[in-house]
Amino acid sequence: MTKLQAKRQLERQFANAGIHRYFFDERGLRKYAPSAVKQQILASFGGNVPQNMATGLLPTVKVFYHNSPAYLRLNQHNGQRYHGEWQLQLENGDTLVGKVKNNVLNFPRDLPLGYHQLSLKCGQIQADSSIIVAPRQCYQLPQIQNKQKLWGSCVQLYTLKSExxxxxxxxxxxxxxLAKFQQNGGDFVGLNPIHSLFPANPEGASPYSPSSRxxxxxxxxxxxxxxxxxxxxxxxxxxxxxxxxxxxxxxxxxxxxxxxxxxxxxxxxxxxxxxxxxxxxxxxxxxxxxxxxxxxxxxxxxxxxxxxxxxxxxxxxxxxxxxxxxxxxxxxxxxxxxxxxxxxxxxxxxxxxxxxxxxxxxxxxxxxxxxxxxxxIGLYRDLAVGVTPNGAETWWNKSLFCLTASVGAPPDILGPQGQNWGLAPMNPHVLQQQAYRPFIEMIRANMQSCGALRIDHIMCLLRLWWVKCGDSAKNGAYIGYPVDDLIAILALESQRQQCMIIGEDLGTVPKAIVSKLKNAGIFSYKIFYFEFDQQGQSRALAEYPYQAMTTLSTHDLPTVNGYWRGHDFELGQQYQVYPDPKILARLQQDRVNAKQKILQRLQQAQLEIPPGVDASLSSDCPLEFNHALQRYVAAVNSALFGLQPEDWLGMTEPVNIPGTSTQYPNWRRRLNRTLDDIFADPAVLALLQTVSHARKMV
Structure with missing residues (x-):
């Protein structure tokens, strides 16, 4: 075999595995993964990569949309024509039968929603397949269909203090x-992931590194x-x-x-x-x-x-x-x-x-x-993007996970070294071979006892950044996932459980998934600090998309107080999150520029800016300004608006600093006041009542 032939064969193997040749970074530049990196990633599949996608007469699983043409073309081998009969066992117990015609199985257009089992017999050959019929859109509340504006609080449950x-x-x-918040007009409370962790290792406290989801x-x-x-x-x-x-x-x-x-x-x-x-x-x-x-x-x-x-x-x-x-x-x-x-x-x-x-x-x-x-909505839960490689989920179904690879994110301005989250990725090919059952069961489990589900890093439905375990996050590549099938299953379970879907789509979002999420009725996730229009101005609240949830901050970002004072930069320097001083200086200048744009919007809205509050990193952030900022954003056009208790209280310390593990006590910081104290505070109550009124008026 010549070097050229060997190279082409290797590229075919990469393509069969779903390894992307390139991606676009946060600046829109095309980035290619080196062949050596792709070979490392390929090895992590452990041979669980189909050499030929059409290996049997039927695919292991096939997804159709409800009330759309439904047919299956048999995988032909050497042009052979097959004759036989098929039987479709519907989820409700009914059975449909038919004959193979011109190597095609034609099903009724009105197949019921759900999970059905197909059996095919062509002479001595038998084959089976799972048939999934899904709706095109996820569930949406009647209030959302009527264009109402809802609001709530995003709570890290472990942080709550009480007597x-x-x-x-x-x-x-x-x-x-919930009782105290609902009395103040709240429509929902969002939770951090409440997945099982490790009771025998309680210091493994990250809700985003579960044993099982x-x-x-x-x-x-x-x-x-x-x-x-x-x-x-x-x-x-x-x-x-x-x-x-x-x-x-x-x-x-x-x-x-x-x-x-x-x-x-x-x-x-x-x-x-x-x-x-x-x-x-x-x-x-x-x-x-x-x-x-x-x-x-x-x-x-x-x-x-x-x-x-x-x-x-x-x-x-x-x-x-x-x-x-x-x-x-x-x-x-x-x-x-x-x-x-x-x-x-x-x-x-x-x-x-x-x-x-x-x-x-x-x-x-x-x-x-x-x-x-x-x-x-009541409660909305949060689904972590992956699991630890040594927990219950991988212990049960090892073949589904590539345990020599880890999930993360490529380098960008905020994380110049990239991110390695230490989570084991699912093998997309094995997931299909298992007819998506692990995904279905996971989604269904997390839609229990809630009215909405937030999916962390929802781009995982399209692609995930894989890195060889122990290697730098810079040495990775994107692996593709069957996005259309996964979104369809998400829609089916969403409708059945009457559970809305919120997709955390922060960071570099590929165009290939934006329209898919929107068309499927999945809500986008907007952070006020990150939203600027095409002219570079802080986005006008009326211009935010309705099909979105907007917040001022998250568990991975500084509090309002921390953001305005630049406290996150102080912590980042202390814990060496920013090894390059030039990148740090650029981020600090970006912060000053962003705050200038935000202040301009506040002035246009005729909000009084207290003395000492400005765009500098040394600016004050008194509680009155903090609350004024939250009241201002409450008028956002988005269907959902969320606040954090930390920001009601004007707290500075974050619960998590991305890029750190043992340096900072992540996931351990509690609220500085008890529930009784919080909901007896006149300033907090005034804020909540003002926000509630504003949401009913927009």
Whole structure:
């Protein structure tokens, strides 16, 4: 084989794998990935790349839109003509049959929405395929269809302080927050991802680095409100002891969460509550739990087994961070050793399944409260873009993930080194081979107990930046995903669950996905500070798209106070986020320019600018100005508008600094006031009532 032939063969392999040849950076310049980088990425697929996309008579899965022409052309081999019959088992139990004509299977145009199973027989050849029929658009509330303007609060649940929680915000706090917020006109409360993390490794606290996205983070359980905890004499004796009360008082007053101490205390209380639960053999709650276990199926057993095994191994040995650190016989869920553990530790596995039930009950109670109060959206949840490579999700389905690659982002102005998020990417080809079932189950799980779902980095439906594990994020390439199929499935589940979709589309957004998201009824995500018109002016509020959610900040950005004072640059320098002083200077000048444009808009709106507030990085940001800015943006044309409690309080410290891991205590900073204090503050109440009024007027 000549060098040219070898090069062409390699390029075909890259194309079959879905590795993009180039992409456009934030300046619109075309960037090519070196061949050596693409070869590293190709190797991470581990051979799970189709050499020929048409390997069988039928595709593994085929997606059709509802009330559109529906037919399948058989994959021909050497021009062969096939004759035979097909049978389509519909989701509702009905069966359709037909014959193959000219190597084509023609289905009725009005196939019902849902998931159907196709069987084909051509002589001695049999083939099967999953048929998915989806709507063209995601669900939208009647209020949205009527062009109303809704507003809410974006809350990092763990940051909430109260007189009753155990040192971290919990579902009990959430219900209190909802009650007080709804009284002030709020339409929804948005949450950080509440996916399951690692109870045996509580310091792994990032909500965006979950063990599994199919289950919940048990640290959010409000232990004291569980019926079994209240009924247990042993639990109450323990809870009322001077030692435990002192621990709780200490954890409550801290400004930063001590995850290890909180988790240890909660697990003690939960074990006592579980012991009481197990004594109630014939109770209604036992029946409800058993139903939950049956509905959860093997997925719940995997999660419960993982957490129980992780806890057991961590008690016996240090540094058992995830399954890749465990003894070899435990590194695969399907192993004989894991099966033996399940049989010999039935109660421990059952305990962790019970914790999932407790968490699910409490978040559902919060959502039902929203519905009773007729909040249009109520809760909206957040779906992380990926999972850690050593958690429950990868442990169960290793073939789906490319564990020698990591997901991130290419270099840009804000992150000149690129970003490596340490998350394992799904193999798009295996995802198709599995008929998209993991994606369907994940989406469905995260649409429970909420009226909207925010999808982090929604460009992942089109492409993801892959990097070889351990390598610099600069040495990566984009991998393509079956975007049309994934959006169609998203629309189907959205309609079935009556759950709106918000797509976090910040950063460099490829044109190929913009119209797809818009046409599918997926809401864009706008940050006020980043929005400028074609003339370079701060975008007029009336010019924001309606099909969007607008906020002033997010968990990855400085608070309003931090932004205006340039505190994020101080922290970035302290933690060496900006190694290039020229880039830092450019970003600082961009900030000054942006603030000048914002101040011009505020002056045009005849807002009084307090003394000391200007465009410089040393500017003041008094609370009155902070609130005035939030009231101004409340008039935005977007259907959804969100505020953060941090900004009601004028807080400066962020919850997260992208580009850091251990340098800054990410995901640990709490609010500086309790829920009762916040909603008793006249300034906060005046802000919320003004915003509520403004949203009804726009």
């Amino acid at each position: 009753t929680n155990w040192g971290i915000g919990d579902f009990g706090d959430l219900q209190q927050f 199919n289950w919940l983070n048990i640290i959010y359980i409000d232990v004291a409100s569980l019926p079994e905890f209240r009924q247990s004499a042993a639990a109450q004796h323990w809870f009322q002891s001077a030692e435990v009360q002192q621990q709780l008082a200490d954890l409550r007053q801290r400004d930063w969460i001590d995850y290890s101490a909180v988790m240890a205390l909660k697990l003690q209380g939960l074990q006592l509550a579980f012991a009481e639960f197990e004594q109630q053999a014939a109770s209604e709650r036992q029946r409800q739990f058993q139903q939950f276990v049956q509905q959860g199926g093997e997925s719940l057993q995997v999660q419960a087994t993982f957490d129980a095994l992780h806890a057991d191994l961590s008690r016996r040995s240090e540094n058992q961070w995830g399954w890749d650190c465990w003894a070899a016989e435990y590194q695969d869920y399907h192993s004989a050793a894991v099966s033996e553990f399940q049989h010999s530790h039935v109660e421990q596995v059952r305990f962790y399944a019970w914790l999932q039930w407790c968490a699910a009950e409490q978040i559902e109670a919060c959502y039902q409260f929203c519905r009773q109060q007729q909040m249009p």
